[in-house]
Amino acid sequence: xxxxxxxxxxxxxxxxxxxxxxxxxxxxxxxxxxxxxxxxxxxxxxxxxxxxxxxxxxxxxxxxxxxxxxxxxxxxxxxxxxxxxxxxxxxxxxxxxxxxxxxxxxxxxxxxxxxxxxxxxxxxxxxxxxxxxxxxxxxxxxxxxxxxxxxxxxxxxxxxxxxxxxxxxxxxxxxxxxxxxxxxxxxxxxxxxxxxxxxxxxxxxxxxxxxxxxxxxxxxxxxxxxxxxxxxxxxxxxxxxxxxxxxxxxxxxxxxxxxxxxxxxxxxxxxxxxxxxxxxxxxxxxxxxxxxxxxxxxxxxxxxxxxxxxxxxxxxxxxxxxxxxxxxxxxxxxxxxxxxxxxxxxxxxxxxxxxxxxxxxxxxxxxxxxxx
Amino acid sequence: xxxxxxxxxxxxxxxxxxxxxxxxxxxxxxxxxxxxxxxxxxxxxxxxxxxxxxxxxxxxxxxxxxxxxxxxxxxxxxxxxxxxxxxxxxxxxxxxxxxxxxxxxxxxxxxxxxxxxxxxxxxxxxxxxxxxxxxxxxxxxxxxxxxxxxxxxxxxxxxxxxxxxxxxxxxxxxxxxxxxxxxxxxxxxxxxxxxxxxxxxxxxxxxxxxxxxxxxxxxxxxxxxxxxxxxxxxxxxxxxxxxxxxxxxxxxxxxxxxxxxxxxxxxxxxxxxxxxxxxxxxxxxxxxxxxxxxxxxxxxxxxxxxxxxxxxxxxxxxxxxxxxxxxxxxxxxxxxxxxxxxxxxxxxxxxxxxxxxxxxxxxxxxxxxxxx
Numbered sequence: 001x002x003x004x005x006x007x008x009x010x011x012x013x014x015x016x017x018x019x020x021x022x023x024x025x026x027x028x029x030x031x032x033x034x035x036x037x038x039x040x041x042x043x044x045x046x047x048x049x050x051x052x053x054x055x056x057x058x059x060x061x062x063x064x065x066x067x068x069x070x071x072x073x074x075x076x077x078x079x080x081x082x083x084x085x086x087x088x089x090x091x092x093x094x095x096x097x098x099x100x101x102x103x104x105x106x107x108x109x110x111x112x113x114x115x116x117x118x119x120x121x122x123x124x125x126x127x128x129x130x131x132x133x134x135x136x137x138x139x140x141x142x143x144x145x146x147x148x149x150x151x152x153x154x155x156x157x158x159x160x161x162x163x164x165x166x167x168x169x170x171x172x173x174x175x176x177x178x179x180x181x182x183x184x185x186x187x188x189x190x191x192x193x194x195x196x197x198x199x200x201x202x203x204x205x206x207x208x209x210x211x212x213x214x215x216x217x218x219x220x221x222x223x224x225x226x227x228x229x230x231x232x233x234x235x236x237x238x239x240x241x242x243x244x245x246x247x248x249x250x251x252x253x254x255x256x257x258x259x260x261x262x263x264x265x266x267x268x269x270x271x272x273x274x275x276x277x278x279x280x281x282x283x284x285x286x287x288x289x290x291x292x293x294x295x296x297x298x299x300x301x302x303x304x305x306x307x308x309x310x311x312x313x314x315x316x317x318x319x320x321x322x323x324x325x326x327x328x329x330x331x332x333x334x335x336x337x338x339x340x341x342x343x344x345x346x347x348x349x350x351x352x353x354x355x356x357x358x359x360x361x362x363x364x365x366x367x368x369x370x371x372x
Numbered sequence: 373x374x375x376x377x378x379x380x381x382x383x384x385x386x387x388x389x390x391x392x393x394x395x396x397x398x399x400x401x402x403x404x405x406x407x408x409x410x411x412x413x414x415x416x417x418x419x420x421x422x423x424x425x426x427x428x429x430x431x432x433x434x435x436x437x438x439x440x441x442x443x444x445x446x447x448x449x450x451x452x453x454x455x456x457x458x459x460x461x462x463x464x465x466x467x468x469x470x471x472x473x474x475x476x477x478x479x480x481x482x483x484x485x486x487x488x489x490x491x492x493x494x495x496x497x498x499x500x501x502x503x504x505x506x507x508x509x510x511x512x513x514x515x516x517x518x519x520x521x522x523x524x525x526x527x528x529x530x531x532x533x534x535x536x537x538x539x540x541x542x543x544x545x546x547x548x549x550x551x552x553x554x555x556x557x558x559x560x561x562x563x564x565x566x567x568x569x570x571x572x573x574x575x576x577x578x579x580x581x582x583x584x585x586x587x588x589x590x591x592x593x594x595x596x597x598x599x600x601x602x603x604x605x606x607x608x609x610x611x612x613x614x615x616x617x618x619x620x621x622x623x624x625x626x627x628x629x630x631x632x633x634x635x636x637x638x639x640x641x642x643x644x645x646x647x648x649x650x651x652x653x654x655x656x657x658x659x660x661x662x663x664x665x666x667x668x669x670x671x672x673x674x675x676x677x678x679x680x681x682x683x684x685x686x687x688x689x690x691x692x693x694x695x696x697x698x699x700x701x702x703x704x705x706x707x708x709x710x711x712x713x714x715x716x717x718x719x720x721x722x723x724x725x726x727x728x729x730x731x732x733x734x735x736x737x738x739x740x741x742x743x744x
Binding site: 131134135258259260261262263264267268271274275280281282283286 | 503506507630631632633634635636639640643646647652653654655658
């Protein structure tokens, strides 16, 4: 399906069901997709959750978000101008919708049109140098003039410089917490400016969610995933911007890096990215030329999992024990699990889903899973 | 022939003949090689020079260096410790000897052993930044510690920083003028230090030759040609260091560049080199790892031109006129000339040699020629 050109609204009832499912315990975006694909609807999946989690060995009853709570969140969101959008709806950034861990419902505030336009992410150090800030602003302005929306994390340093320079042309802030929990707080005014000028803010978190340290790497996948490519302007070694760059690479997005002196620790991360094959950026045309061929291809939503291969009704105890025995803290691929266990793909997938809903399994990118 | 392991001294008589030939009008390194290959010895070539130049249309008699002048240069050079070495002799940098425009006789002063060791060139801006100077010194020191000789151009800025930092481990200065015409003059003391500490200086120019602007690009090919690779530390756009980098690429040498901020004009040239595929350097290991596989291969001297295909005794006037008609100020390949003229390869090569000796033809790299 061409995500950008064929948006399709979902019903309010469906929205409530999906919200309940994603706000229930142990249901992340990947589990959500798996449940939806296999049970055909969020409502059917909700009905099966307690049973699946129990078979996966949940020590206590898994909390399921009530219809009342979902309605309350939806109405509170609406009141402050937040749409909770499904990947197939207009206003959900088309490239973000193609991720296998795309948020099932994305909290969107601001100009929906802007979110449908091609985006470039600009990210970098919070404690950036004057030169870094100046370059980020210059690049954001030139990319904005060339028709690209600038997406970033609303952080101090490079992020805010990129946002500010692209307010006139369109910019999108990606939040790690709820829409009412802006971090850092001193950027609330910047966000207001962005929203007042055809910009937008997006978050996958509910209202009231205070961003914690672990929410930022998770948020970073949305910055890279919504964009054609990520430009890292300044980054020390082991910095958050490098996580965004790694996610961009895993998502098949272009990775760009701005060079710097080997004696400048704020360039250590970007120079490393360049050694690993990132595209070197000294001017906007370096980015524009690299993404031009990608822009011409339609944005396709991923195919659903094969409907002809439904979940196993109830895997037998031997299969379940064997599959659990093959799992450990190191990620292993589902394909390997199927081969090594000798069980059917449907059985393996069912056992994994049970474990996941019991809070015992973690899904990684590339079809890898591990025990928590 | 493995140049590094089988050096072979030439006789004094042969040295005098070769010196006369290369110091004669219109004989450059490429013509020299062509003459030596086809006439078998410098002496035989000298005997043919007036005749060939006249047929090429020389307007006046071509000056041939006398035996007396050659003996005088040789003896004056010896007096100040300069060896005039042929490519096959010990002390002639083995990789330099492999160039098709290697100096037929190289003026060498200092430690011959050092000139036989693997070299890395470090070059860059004359008006370098403090960070550039510091990095050049650090890199030179680390490469020196790893066993590499540092070769550079004795210029202000990056060059002198690289030399100074590698005096203890071995460094080679390549001069654009004669050995007694040091540029800039204030680096005479640095050169004395280099020579006093197992370093060396090389030049293809005779004693007394004052370096002119056009001698520097010509000299740069010796810096890159003698080295495994060239590291450009800082370079503005259209700077001399970029000429050295281009020559390195044409010679099949590794090209390395140090990244810098897009806002720093002194990094514009190096960032451009990186965009063109140069290897990014932030530490010595980036260079060492890249040249390690090359170090393992023997250094081979190029084969002589085919002896079975001698020069044409006297091309007829029609052939000569036709070949001259095909030439112009834009470089054209000798292979194309042979095909387009329909003349034999021997005839084309003979006419080109005549034109060259008459001062009417310029040879470029890659078998290209043009009228002057």
